Amino acid sequence: MQTWVFAEEIEGAPASLALEMLSKARTFGGDLAAVYLGAGSESAFATLGAHGATRVFHLVPGATLPTAAAAAALAGLVEAHQPDLLLFGVTFTDRDVAGRLSARLDRPVLASIVEIIIDGDAVQVVSEILGGTTLIDTAYRGPKPWIGIVRPKSFAAEAGAPSAPEVIPVALPDAGHAGEAAVLERHVEVSEGPDLEKAAIVVTAGRGVGGSEKMASLNELAGLLGAALGGTRAVVDAGWLPYNTQVGQTGKTVRPNVYIAAGVSGAMQHLVGMKDSGTIIAVNKDEEAPIFRVADLGIVGDLHKVLPKLVEELKARR
Amino acid sequence: MGPLSHTGSAMKIAVCVKQIPDPNTPYALDPVTHFVERPQDQVLDDTDRYGVEVALQLAEATGGTVTLVSMCPAGNLQGIRQALAMGANRAVIVNDPALRGSGALVTAKVLAAVLRKEEPDLVITGTESTDGYTGVVPQQVAELLGLPSLTFARKVTQADGKIRIERLTANGYEVVESALPALLSVTSGVVEPRYPTFKGIMAAKTKPVEQPTAADLGFDPGQVGPAGSAQEIVGVRAAPERGAGRKVVDEGEAHLEIVRLLEQVKVI
Numbered sequence: 001m002q003t004w005v006f007a008e009e010i011e012g013a014p015a016s017l018a019l020e021m022l023s024k025a026r027t028f029g030g031d032l033a034a035v036y037l038g039a040g041s042e043s044a045f046a047t048l049g050a051h052g053a054t055r056v057f058h059l060v061p062g063a064t065l066p067t068a069a070a071a072a073a074l075a076g077l078v079e080a081h082q083p084d085l086l087l088f089g090v091t092f093t094d095r096d097v098a099g100r101l102s103a104r105l106d107r108p109v110l111a112s113i114v115e116i117i118i119d120g121d122a123v124q125v126v127s128e129i130l131g132g133t134t135l136i137d138t139a140y141r142g143p144k145p146w147i148g149i150v151r152p153k154s155f156a157a158e159a160g161a162p163s164a165p166e167v168i169p170v171a172l173p174d175a176g177h178a179g180e181a182a183v184l185e186r187h188v189e190v191s192e193g194p195d196l197e198k199a200a201i202v203v204t205a206g207r208g209v210g211g212s213e214k215m216a217s218l219n220e221l222a223g224l225l226g227a228a229l230g231g232t233r234a235v236v237d238a239g240w241l242p243y244n245t246q247v248g249q250t251g252k253t254v255r256p257n258v259y260i261a262a263g264v265s266g267a268m269q270h271l272v273g274m275k276d277s278g279t280i281i282a283v284n285k286d287e288e289a290p291i292f293r294v295a296d297l298g299i300v301g302d303l304h305k306v307l308p309k310l311v312e313e314l315k316a317r318r
Numbered sequence: 319m320g321p322l323s324h325t326g327s328a329m330k331i332a333v334c335v336k337q338i339p340d341p342n343t344p345y346a347l348d349p350v351t352h353f354v355e356r357p358q359d360q361v362l363d364d365t366d367r368y369g370v371e372v373a374l375q376l377a378e379a380t381g382g383t384v385t386l387v388s389m390c391p392a393g394n395l396q397g398i399r400q401a402l403a404m405g406a407n408r409a410v411i412v413n414d415p416a417l418r419g420s421g422a423l424v425t426a427k428v429l430a431a432v433l434r435k436e437e438p439d440l441v442i443t444g445t446e447s448t449d450g451y452t453g454v455v456p457q458q459v460a461e462l463l464g465l466p467s468l469t470f471a472r473k474v475t476q477a478d479g480k481i482r483i484e485r486l487t488a489n490g491y492e493v494v495e496s497a498l499p500a501l502l503s504v505t506s507g508v509v510e511p512r513y514p515t516f517k518g519i520m521a522a523k524t525k526p527v528e529q530p531t532a533a534d535l536g537f538d539p540g541q542v543g544p545a546g547s548a549q550e551i552v553g554v555r556a557a558p559e560r561g562a563g564r565k566v567v568d569e570g571e572a573h574l575e576i577v578r579l580l581e582q583v584k585v586i
Contacts, residue, residue: 067457141549
């Protein structure tokens with residue numbers, strides 16, 4: 001089994017999801033390579049190596065949106081090296097490259113993967129559908145390579161002994177009109193406080209909070225608990241919190257020890273991003289809110305009454 | 319297949335939409351085929367209202383037109399009429415039982431076949447459907463048509479025949495600009511979708527809805543449905559449920575329940 005894992009560079013290092021996929025693919029026991037899209041560095045390649053990649057195909061993006069050209073480059077590499085399985089993550093750029101590559105190679109993509117089962121030459125995956133309420137087992141058929149898109153935090157990233165992989169620079173080909181979209185500006189939106197995806201406690205605001213000016217008790221609670229602040233789709237769409245704080249299908253997947261959902265109804269697209277948290281606490285006025293179906297403790301009540309009292313109580317205990 | 323050509327300034331826009339079973343009702347999977355059962359009454363996927371709105375705004379700004387393109391069981395066309403009632407001019411729905419159980423790539427090929435005939439300047443999609451789970455159909459369509467994919471747009475503007483977006487990235491956003499033709503996928507925060515007016519709802523009843531079959535578009539039976547999808551669903555099961563815990567109605571002291579639980583799990 002020859003597996004390739006796509007790894008986008010985020011702030012100078014491979015995306016954590018890529019390291020999770022490499023760690024899983026290392027257990028397949030075959031040949032393992034990373035396809036790295038970014039400026040690249042010794043330390044980035046070493047990180048890929050420590051997670052099992054023995055080879056790194058290094059693609060350097062230019063001033064255009066690299067997704068079409070990266071798919072074209074990958075198609076060429078696939079023809080030359082004949083890998084069996086190509087893994088991508090449920091992230092913006094990964095999805096773009098995986099989708100375009102699939103159409104280019106005429107191969108299917110299976111997505112929302114949470115488990116991969118290798119049986120000799122066959123590959124079967126488990127995907128979460130309908131907001132994670134249903135699991136579906138799908139087997140790839142037809143010619144290889146097979147393409148999969150993996151959900152974050154499905155596998156643990158485990159670094160092994162340091163090793164320097166062989167790095168093979170790959171020029172991005174001219175993808176014609178499809179590759180001509182120009183990237184004019186890049187903006188990093190910095191969130192204050194702990195990293196949402198790594199925090200032990202997450203406090204999430206839902207539509208029920210009612211407005212960006214009504215976030216004070218949530219902010220205070222997050223501060224007191226050392227928690228990261230997250231938002232539902234409705235909240236980031238409304239601009240109450242930046243987009244990179246979104247928890248759910250399109251946003252981040254979190255698995256903290258404690259998840260506190262304030263004014264969150266619990267739509268399927270949200271539950272899929274947080275249902276594997278350790279302890280879930282929900283405060284919502286609507287006693288029928290679906291979030292209560294996954295909450296260990298559900299408070300039916302006004303969050304603007306419950307949270308300020310909670311904040312005062314926590315302060316009193318300091 | 320080369321890129322679609324852009325002619326004139328009136329923007330010809332195609333929006334890919336989907337009607338789905340009402341998400342507020344529990345979904346049923348056929349126990350034998352494992353396909354989602356599709357009732358006659360289906361609703362416009364809520365996430366598609368944003369693409370329709372962006373299309374209408376761009377069409378209004380340039381004196382253009384909006385065509386809905388879909389591959390779905392037509393049922394009574396309720397969901398498609400919702401989008402027509404918002405103001406789209408017409409719809410092309412590929413409605414064919416042979417397409418049941420098609421994977422994402424087959425869906426993309428069918429949509430691309432319609433779009434090749436339509437020759438739009440701009441193709442607009444959502445980022446993923448509410449009931450599906452692949453989220454790659456827009457990118458596949460773009461590749462099949464040789465178009466740039468301006469994906470995950472949270473803001474869209476146009477000027478001088480170019481489209482400019484703010485594209486979500488892992489740690490923020492980037493400003494991306496492309497000449498037409500192009501494909502655009504929009505997030506659900508991009509605009510505030512309009513509600514259909516009474517006049518719009520009445521007009522939608524008589525707007526043209528073409529319903530070609532897969533064969534009309536040149537597909538053989540072996541190229542579509544499960545046979546053409548190179549993947550086989552071998553099992554479906556409920557995910558292990560996380561049992562609901564205690565529910566407490568706040569009568570002024572419920573915050574103490576939270577304190578006790580936080581103590582119990584040793585975070586305070």
